[in-house]
Amino acid sequence: MGRLLDSSSYQKELNALVDESIRELDSLFLKLGSQAGADKVGRLLAEVGSRLHSHLEYFELLGADNIFVSSRIRRFSESISGASHMMQYAKAVGKIMMNRVLANAASDSELSFRLLQTIYKSVASHSNSSACSSIKETLSPLKTSLLTQSLAKLFTLVDGVFAQDEKKASLIIEKINVAMKSEMQSVNWDSDLQREMEGNIQKTLKYIAVKVRDI
Numbered sequence: 592m593g594r595l596l597d598s599s600s601y602q603k604e605l606n607a608l609v610d611e612s613i614r615e616l617d618s619l620f621l622k623l624g625s626q627a628g629a630d631k632v633g634r635l636l637a638e639v640g641s642r643l644h645s646h647l648e649y650f651e652l653l654g655a656d657n658i659f660v661s662s663r664i665r666r667f668s669e670s671i672s673g674a675s676h677m678m679q680y681a682k683a684v685g686k687i688m689m690n691r692v693l694a695n696a697a698s699d700s701e702l703s704f705r706l707l708q709t710i711y712k713s714v715a716s717h718s719n720s721s722a723c724s725s726i727k728e729t730l731s732p733l734k735t736s737l738l739t740q741s742l743a744k745l746f747t748l749v750d751g752v753f754a755q756d757e758k759k760a761s762l763i764i765e766k767i768n769v770a771m772k773s774e775m776q777s778v779n780w781d782s783d784l785q786r787e788m789e790g791n792i793q794k795t796l797k798y799i800a801v802k803v804r805d806i
Contacts (some may be wrong), residue, residue, distance in 0.1 A: 604655060612646040613683055620691035623706075632702060640709040643684070647717045650677065652756055664680050681722035685729035700740060703733045704777075711781045738787055747793040751803045771795060 696703045714723035779783040
């Protein structure tokens with residue numbers, strides 16, 4: 592108890608915890624970036640999500656703004672004038688993801704989707720929204736790719752439905768409605784992403800209107 596009350600010892604212990612967290616996440620993301628096979632990737636993603644969630648929760652309870660920027664965080668994060676130490680930690684996690692796994696995820700749509708889902712779910716329940724937003728921002732290229740692919744998928748479906756010889760309105764509506772619902776449900780784990788997916792639905796409906804006029 593005396594050590595915890597001593598400011599210097601307290602800061603050293605917190606720095607050690609931060610260093611260990613960064614080291615552990617770096618190792619997991621390194622493994623994730625080099626793994627193949629859905630089972631292995633799935634297990635690693637589950638571990639990444641669990642560890643990131645528990646680390647964020649623990650640092651929030653300890654008071655992340657009291658953590659001095661440690662040597663390991665400096666390796667992964669540029670100095671941010673006036674930023675909280677929680678933000679420094681978030682930037683370090685983002686840098687690790689960029690270095691270890693984003694290149695592979697960008698060329699693998701399944702990994703991209705599962706990584707987005709894992710990280711978004713892990714940070715969703717945490718109070719430090721700025722830090723969590725920073726972690727999510729690192730994955731913006733993957734989110735953009737997901738939305739672009741989803742819109743292309745919907746447009747392709749619309750083209751296929753309207754290219755059929757038999758254009759029954761009821762069949763057209765049913766097929767497209769099922770597809771749009773499926774796309775919305777695929778991102779039901781994040782409210783912000785759902786709102787952006789709604790933009791894709793609106794674009795699809797406008798595209799359908801153009802197709803109808805051309806019949």
